[in-house]
Amino acid sequence: MTEPVYLSLLHSGELAERVRQAYRHLEACDLCARYCRVNRRASVRGAVCRTGERAIVASYGPHHGEEDVLRGWRGSGTIFFAWCNLRCVFCQNHDISQAPAGSEVEPEELATIMLSLQARGCHNINLVSPSHVVAPILAAVLIAAQAGLRLPLVYNTGGYDSLEALALLDGVVDIYMPDMKYSDAMVAQRYSKVRDYPAVNRAAVKEMHRQVGDLVVDAEGIARRGLLVRHLVLPGGLAGTGEVVRFLAEEISPNTYLNLMAQYHPCHRVGLYPELNRPITRAEYQEAVRLALAAGLTRLDVRSW
């Protein structure tokens, strides 16, 4: 089995240094592209993610609904963190991403959760909405790796990540799985309450790809390392699929693994946004697939409809 990348940083002592650096970043937080610059070690006041120095875990366990390359046959070891740095009006997990849920954990407890998922046979540790909890994640990985964690880490993010956070994660994360939600900043502002999503998101995806490259899958079909992008097709072309797939093909790699997601359904606050208050049509999804193929992308994870 290929070793996870964080082991070499563990052995060199660099992983412990990253933990120290990450907690320093918490004192004027720039750990996501909101750049709140508040001291989260003192208070959550002013932090859009409403999270202090400890992570809040909403749930964890083997997950069999992720991409085949992640779930394999024993499941992806998913850890859902409470709160988020985005405020998507259509969030399917809004009960944990935009409301209090779960329990605050110390890094030692988070490490124990990671090790328990490994003991249950999961193929990877899948960190869901991790951007605002980079510091406790790094602290937990240090503890867990010392105690025998050997699974690849999946950074399952909404894609609004700061380059400061990604620098801390360089050589720690094996698989980056960012969303690319929008191509239009105004659309992102309306539906996720961020001003500059496309520019931030593209810079982040470029840096992720620089660190880990195209997705590498082992002989058993399990992802080991690389970039896996998710794009949720929205009604009325609001996700800007054409520009997303052109960016991936031309500025990342035509071999980018792209999951074109068809499962959009109205929930949470979309009653206030009539244009989003319906599922996508078969024709809309097929147009998204056509655009991805026309852009030259070769590794599409698509739904048969």
Ligand code: SF4
């Ligand atoms: S992680 Fe992002 S949202 Fe949370 S305090 Fe830091 S900059 Fe703000």
